[in-house]
Amino acid sequence: MNKKLLKLLEKNARYTTTDLATMLGITEDEVRAQIEEMKKEGLIRGFKTVVDWERLDSAYVSALIELNVTPLPDSGFEEAAKKIMKYDEVETVYLMSGGYDLCVIVKGKTFQEVAMFVGKVLAPMKGVISTATHFVLRRYKELDIVLCGDEGDDRGNFWL
Amino acid sequence: MIDYSKKLNSKAAALKPSGIRRFFDISEQMENVISLGVGEPDFQTPWHIRSAGIESLENGKTRYTANRGMEPLRKEIVAYMKRRFNLTYSPNEALVTVGGSEAIDLAVRALVEQGDEVLIPQPSFVCYEPIVALAGGTSVIIELKSDNDFVLTPEQLEEKITDKTKVLVLPYPCNPTGGIMRKEDLEKIAPVIIKHDLMVISDEIYAELTYSGERHISIAEIDGMWERTVIVSGFSKTYSMTGWRLGYALAPDPITALMTKIHQFAIMSAPTTSQYAAIEALKNGDDDIKKMVDEYDTRRRLVVDGFNKIGLTCFEPLGAFYVFPCIKSTGLTSEEFCEKLLYSKKVAMVPGTAFGDCGEGFVRVSYCYSVEHLKEALNRTGEFIKELKGSE
Numbered sequence: 385m386n387k388k389l390l391k392l393l394e395k396n397a398r399y400t401t402t403d404l405a406t407m408l409g410i411t412e413d414e415v416r417a418q419i420e421e422m423k424k425e426g427l428i429r430g431f432k433t434v435v436d437w438e439r440l441d442s443a444y445v446s447a448l449i450e451l452n453v454t455p456l457p458d459s460g461f462e463e464a465a466k467k468i469m470k471y472d473e474v475e476t477v478y479l480m481s482g483g484y485d486l487c488v489i490v491k492g493k494t495f496q497e498v499a500m501f502v503g504k505v506l507a508p509m510k511g512v513i514s515t516a517t518h519f520v521l522r523r524y525k526e527l528d529i530v531l532c533g534d535e536g537d538d539r540g541n542f543w544l
Numbered sequence: 545m546i547d548y549s550k551k552l553n554s555k556a557a558a559l560k561p562s563g564i565r566r567f568f569d570i571s572e573q574m575e576n577v578i579s580l581g582v583g584e585p586d587f588q589t590p591w592h593i594r595s596a597g598i599e600s601l602e603n604g605k606t607r608y609t610a611n612r613g614m615e616p617l618r619k620e621i622v623a624y625m626k627r628r629f630n631l632t633y634s635p636n637e638a639l640v641t642v643g644g645s646e647a648i649d650l651a652v653r654a655l656v657e658q659g660d661e662v663l664i665p666q667p668s669f670v671c672y673e674p675i676v677a678l679a680g681g682t683s684v685i686i687e688l689k690s691d692n693d694f695v696l697t698p699e700q701l702e703e704k705i706t707d708k709t710k711v712l713v714l715p716y717p718c719n720p721t722g723g724i725m726r727k728e729d730l731e732k733i734a735p736v737i738i739k740h741d742l743m744v745i746s747d748e749i750y751a752e753l754t755y756s757g758e759r760h761i762s763i764a765e766i767d768g769m770w771e772r773t774v775i776v777s778g779f780s781k782t783y784s785m786t787g788w789r790l791g792y793a794l795a796p797d798p799i800t801a802l803m804t805k806i807h808q809f810a811i812m813s814a815p816t817t818s819q820y821a822a823i824e825a826l827k828n829g830d831d832d833i834k835k836m837v838d839e840y841d842t843r844r845r846l847v848v849d850g851f852n853k854i855g856l857t858c859f860e861p862l863g864a865f866y867v868f869p870c871i872k873s874t875g876l877t878s879e880e881f882c883e884k885l886l887y888s889k890k891v892a893m894v895p896g897t898a899f900g901d902c903g904e905g906f907v908r909v910s911y912c913y914s915v916e917h918l919k920e921a922l923n924r925t926g927e928f929i930k931e932l933k934g935s936e
């Protein structure tokens with residue numbers, strides 16, 4: 385396991401093998417082998433791109449849904465969580481401490497679509513006691529990436 | 545009409561203009577310049593530090609502080625020096641200044657007078673010579689050599705010492721070379737300094753920025769040197785706080801006291817908001833330093849490798865955030881190289897000669913830029929070198 389390599393990939397999954405090797409002071413073969421190894425071990429789960437869909441007409445809506453769930457005697461919230469995560473509409477599922485049990489982030493084309501998913505799929509699900517739906521109005525920062533313009537570089541070209 | 549030339553201070557008027565003014569002007573006329581020419585971090589000041597400054601304003605902390613800086617800040621500075629560099633000072637031996645820049649100015653003014661000689665190893669930061677000149681001292685330049693990674697040797701030092709020599713400026717980790725002085729290097733020059741009863745102004749503003757397992761050692765830690773050393777440091781580079789204008793000096797009490805006296809008349813006290821932010825930086829900023837150093841280190845490797853691949857040899861700098869590649873193979877002078885590169889590829893680098901005549905044959909490259917930016921600059925520089933070779 386190479387923590388520095390993970391940190392670089394977490395920052396930018398598109399660094400080339402050559403650059404990664406140089407930046408870490410190891411060989412390209414080592415970079416490739418370590419990434420494969422970490423994928424196999426399940427340390428690296430995937431590579432994605434952060435898209436600012438709001439700039440396109442095809443923007444989607446998403447909502448954070450608080451679920452209260454009756455825990456099962458042996459498996460607790462596990463069964464409900466695993467069932468919910470199977471739906472394509474579901475982007476994220478977390479087990480939470482505090483006021484509610486599962487946090488589910490749902491994506492859809494319209495508010496209507498998301499609301500329907502909550503009403504028809506999540507709310508009636510066995511064990512689900514209550515839902516509270518919070519729609520996302522604007523995304524400012526996601527996965528460390530700023531989506532609303534940043535502080536920019538106001539340095540000049542020359543400074544000693 | 546007033547003849548201003550008769551009114552102006554002749555020492556100030558005689559100071560050499562900065563070696564980058566011309567390049568600055570040229571690049572101002574251009575669009576889409578990819579610059580590697582800036583000596584300040586690209587990171588923003590970490591938010592918790594900015595936040596502490598903002599909070600102090602909200603709480604109405606808008607007045608002067610004690611001349612020498614707030615007591616809690618001086619306590620934190622001293623604790624930080626102990627924790628990170630194993631140096632022992634009392635809070636009264638710390639003076640909070642307007643950047644490391646003011647600390648350098650004060651140290652020179654407190655130690656140097658008419659007729660004194662000050663040894664300045666070069667290539668190095670540009671402020672030492674002018675400040676010495678204004679104080680009435682004489683700068684004596686020691687030319688550092690690339691073949692020993694720009695380390696100051698006892699022989700080079702001994703050679704320039706006269707009975708007028710009073711102060712040695714020790715600029716490590718070094719802007720522009722990225723060179724450092726290891727403990728064994730310092731132990732070699734210390735006996736010479738002691739033998740000739742010299743004082744040292746040690747500019748350690750880049751102390752936190754060292755790589756490949758190197759840890760900065762201060763000359764003040766070497767036997768017999770604490771009592772001869774003024775350490776200059778600051779927040780600009782360590783915490784990405786250049787615009788806050790805050791630094792400090794650490795020295796034995798008689799020196800700090802005199803520096804404080806000058807500071808009291810010239811400055812009153814360093815910016816209050818910045819002092820509050822600095823307390824937060826010292827208390828809770830060690831992780832920020834680590835994050836930035838790790839990031840600089842990956843860029844450093846990328847840039848060193850990039851230059852060597854292009855054919856501009858580049859020793860591995862172990863400190864600061866600069867690399868100092870040699871451009872002698874192009875047959876151009878440093879200035880010609882930088883000017884041609886700027887005009888033809890819109891890449892900005894600083895000619896080594898901006899840091900002293902012995903910087904000829906080198907250029908300073910800052911890696912305070914994103915990896916994408918650095919790669920683009922390296923690509924363009926690579927093309928430039930190819931075209932130069934093709935046109936021979």
Ligand SMILES: Cc1ncc(COP(=O)(O)O)c(C=O)c1O
Nearest residue numbers: 544643644645669719778780791
């Ligand atoms: C070697 C060196 N010393 C001192 C300074 C001054 O820094 P500040 O006044 O921002 O603390 C700089 C800034 O570039 C520097 O490179």
